[in-house]
Amino acid sequence: MGLLQMRYFKMLAEKEHLTETARELMVSAPSLSASINRLEQQLGYRLFDRKGKRMQLNECGHIYLKHVNIIFDTLYNAEKEMANATNNKNTRLTVGISSPVIWLDAFQAFIEQRPDIMLSHMLIKVDQMANPSYCSQFDFIITAKHDLPEGKWTYDVLNYDDWPYFAVYPGHRFASRKEVNFIEGKDENFIAVSKGYSMRRYFDNLCEMVGFTPKIVLECDYALRPKMLAAKYGIVFTTFSVAPTGDLGNAIFVKIADPPIHRMQVILWKKDAYLSKNAVAFKEFMVDYHQNIQKMAREITQ
Numbered sequence: 001m002g003l004l005q006m007r008y009f010k011m012l013a014e015k016e017h018l019t020e021t022a023r024e025l026m027v028s029a030p031s032l033s034a035s036i037n038r039l040e041q042q043l044g045y046r047l048f049d050r051k052g053k054r055m056q057l058n059e060c061g062h063i064y065l066k067h068v069n070i071i072f073d074t075l076y077n078a079e080k081e082m083a084n085a086t087n088n089k090n091t092r093l094t095v096g097i098s099s100p101v102i103w104l105d106a107f108q109a110f111i112e113q114r115p116d117i118m119l120s121h122m123l124i125k126v127d128q129m130a131n132p133s134y135c136s137q138f139d140f141i142i143t144a145k146h147d148l149p150e151g152k153w154t155y156d157v158l159n160y161d162d163w164p165y166f167a168v169y170p171g172h173r174f175a176s177r178k179e180v181n182f183i184e185g186k187d188e189n190f191i192a193v194s195k196g197y198s199m200r201r202y203f204d205n206l207c208e209m210v211g212f213t214p215k216i217v218l219e220c221d222y223a224l225r226p227k228m229l230a231a232k233y234g235i236v237f238t239t240f241s242v243a244p245t246g247d248l249g250n251a252i253f254v255k256i257a258d259p260p261i262h263r264m265q266v267i268l269w270k271k272d273a274y275l276s277k278n279a280v281a282f283k284e285f286m287v288d289y290h291q292n293i294q295k296m297a298r299e300i301t302q
Contacts, residue, residue: 005039006068008032009047013065014133018053069136073272076136081274091278092118096135098126098143098198100222102241102265106289110282117278125196136270139279142286145264147198152271156283158290159241159265164206167236167251169229179255186212189234194219202263203237209260222247239263244293265290 012021012032022029036055040047047061057065097103100123111119128134129147141148144162145155166185168174174184192214193200207214217234218224226248229236236248243253267286269275275283 003071005035006071008035009039010065010068010072010133012036012048012055013057013061014131016055016057018055065133069133073136073270078274081276091276092120093139093279093282094137095119095121096124096129096138096141096143097121098124098129098141098147099241101245101247103142105245106286106293109289110285113285114278114281117282119282126198126201127196139269139273139275140283141268142265143198143268144202145266145268148268153268154271155266155268156287157264157266158286161240162263162265163240164202164256164259164263165238165240165243165253166256167229167238167242167248167253169232169235170250170252172232172235172252174235174254175252177254179257181258182206182210182256182260183212185214185235185237188215189217190214191218191220191225191228191234191236192216193222193225199237199239202239202261205261206237206259226251241265 008021008025008027011025012018015021015024018033019029022032025032036048043060043064045060045064046058047064048055049058095107103121107119107121111117122138124134124141124143126147129141129143130149132152135141135148141153142158164182166174166180166188174180192203195204203214214237218228220228225236228234229251230249236251238248238253242248267283269279269283
């Protein structure tokens with residue numbers, strides 16, 4: 001068996017669909033199927049349960065995928081270490097983010113400071129973070145600490161307590177108050193980000209713990225949210241980190257006094273990952289940047 005076979009297996013394990021995987025690999029579906037069959041024959045074990053075009057990993061498949069990921073992670077680390085050893089200036093860093101709002105100013109500042117580093121970022125959802133194969137493509141993931149499973153990741157804190165707020169429009173009944181209890185939002189109309197995002201899961205969890213079902217009048221992406229808030233269509237559940245970005249326009253931030261759970265924003269990387277000099281520089285920049293930005297956020301929300 002070779003690396004190509006393992007690469008085919010890894011992609012099929014992630015997509016669990018023969019035709020879609022073959023299309024992405026630019027091979028025919030019969031060719032991909034034959035390659036996987038040969039791999040299974042060489043190993044002496046079936047790796048997938050076939051259900052039409054769907055290919056679901058069985059127990060042996062999950063075991064094999066774990067070790068294949070280790071192989072590719074090792075090769076990836078080797079490339080990073082060689083680039084670091086030869087002072088390669090074209091290092092690319094790939095970052096997964098759970099919010100398109102609160103990190104972009106920091107990314108822009110880093111790019112201006114280090115134009116020699118190519119920074120690529122991608123918005124990811126909570127279910128994707130639960131997939132080790134999917135997460136392996138990122139040098140870093142920036143999200144709430146509880147979004148990723150314990151044990152396989154290490155982290156530095158960007159915001160120790162990203163406190164929850166209601167963002168309301170001028171004239172709203174909360175607008176003149178510095179803080180409210182979360183239960184006071186039970187009769188409000190909410191503009192919420194779509195299900196699957198980290199922020200939405202946090203909001204849903206708080207509502208469940210406090211004991212009410214929120215009245216969500218609009219589910220939308222992050223881009224539409226400030227426009228609908230300005231139009232007084234509803235209010236927005238958000239957190240401390242959003243305040244200094246200006247993403248919500250002239251919103252008034254009202255602190256939630258009694259959140260049952262808190263939210264820590266962190267930058268994570270795999271425990272066994274090799275961090276190049278450029279990766280370390282990015283990580284340290286993000287930590288320093290957000291220590292400064294939190295001071296600004298406190299001035300806005302006080």
